[in-house]
Amino acid sequence: MNQTQQGSPVTDDLAVEIRALTKSFGDVHALRGLDLAVPTGQVTGFLGPNGSGKSTTIRILLGLLHADGGRATMLGGDPWADAVRLHRSIAYVPGDVTLWPNLTGGEAIDILCRLSGPLDPNRKQVMLDRFDLDPTKKARTYSKGNRQKVALVAALASKAELLLLDEPTSGLDPLMEAAFTESIREVKADGRSVLLSSHIFSEVEKLADQVTIIRDGVTVESGTIPQLRHLTRSQVTVVLGRGADGLAATPGVHDLQALDGHVTFAVDDQELPTVLATVAQLQPRSLVANPPSLEELFLRHYGTQLVTLNEEAP
Numbered sequence: 001m002n003q004t005q006q007g008s009p010v011t012d013d014l015a016v017e018i019r020a021l022t023k024s025f026g027d028v029h030a031l032r033g034l035d036l037a038v039p040t041g042q043v044t045g046f047l048g049p050n051g052s053g054k055s056t057t058i059r060i061l062l063g064l065l066h067a068d069g070g071r072a073t074m075l076g077g078d079p080w081a082d083a084v085r086l087h088r089s090i091a092y093v094p095g096d097v098t099l100w101p102n103l104t105g106g107e108a109i110d111i112l113c114r115l116s117g118p119l120d121p122n123r124k125q126v127m128l129d130r131f132d133l134d135p136t137k138k139a140r141t142y143s144k145g146n147r148q149k150v151a152l153v154a155a156l157a158s159k160a161e162l163l164l165l166d167e168p169t170s171g172l173d174p175l176m177e178a179a180f181t182e183s184i185r186e187v188k189a190d191g192r193s194v195l196l197s198s199h200i201f202s203e204v205e206k207l208a209d210q211v212t213i214i215r216d217g218v219t220v221e222s223g224t225i226p227q228l229r230h231l232t233r234s235q236v237t238v239v240l241g242r243g244a245d246g247l248a249a250t251p252g253v254h255d256l257q258a259l260d261g262h263v264t265f266a267v268d269d270q271e272l273p274t275v276l277a278t279v280a281q282l283q284p285r286s287l288v289a290n291p292p293s294l295e296e297l298f299l300r301h302y303g304t305q306l307v308t309l310n311e312e313a314p
Helices: 054-061 105-114 121-130 144-156 174-189 201-207 225-229 269-280 294-299
Strands: 014-025 028-039 043-047 069-074 090-093 162-166 193-197 210-215 218-223 233-240 253-259 262-268 284-290
Touching: 014 054, 014 193, 028 043, 028 054, 028 069, 028 193, 028 210, 043 054, 043 201, 043 294, 054 069, 054 162, 054 193, 090 144, 105 144, 121 144, 121 174, 144 162, 144 174, 174 193, 174 201, 193 201, 201 294, 210 225, 210 294, 218 225, 225 294, 233 269, 262 269, 269 284
Parallel strands: 028 218, 043 193, 043 210, 090 162, 162 193
Antiparallel strands: 014 028, 014 069, 210 218, 233 262, 233 284, 253 262
16 A cells, blocks of 8 residues: 655665655556665665666656655655755766766766765775776767766765665776776775666676565565575586486476486575485586576566666667
């Protein structure tokens, strides 16, 4: 049942709390009862394909849209009614950054910092060096990747309590993605909170303490990565000295394939101890078990639906 946005404030251990949030644009229902929580001092991954409602959710948190129903609280306030106050404590990075063409990168960073959490001048220089950004160049000369760096430097150089990041590494090369990872870990170590919306599953897997997966405007799964893995199957590859006929009938084993002693199969995580005990009786010579990746967890909810993963700028 939907609650009004004037409900009880967020608890101290949550930087963001969203419950039963709804938003429609005419006949299009962008959010249909979304639930989302961002614990204070943690990184929360926010996953879903284009059109799932991620950007609409972030726009509501930014106070750019008013929800139709449900409740959204951020840093103890209402994103719509308390937008001015809250924006002094948050930093936002979109996936496609547009800058003032006649300003330098450094001037743009200073303006962006004035619009969000207070600037840490020392950290600003650290971020400029880390992301290898020349702040003296005009914004109109920047590539997509460099425009992205400007927004990242501004956000990461701030002392914002909460970072809202919507596809933040779009257009960055692998070295800069590593710089981003290092920076987010520093933000977390400082006790601040991050909502990370991304299609780059390895990025979320490295950084997120917990993950919320959404589809068609509703939450389909939420929990830590180990908790989500518990709901799926691990992939096992084993070289056996004996035949695998009995293994195929073992509870929890799926899609077994065997060729010349090399056997691969999927196994329900809760059945893994029993299955490994069975494998031990078949003279195993080598064995590799891989937990499901976050990508596999995500695709579990979308079946054969095509999603754009790790989209790179041209």
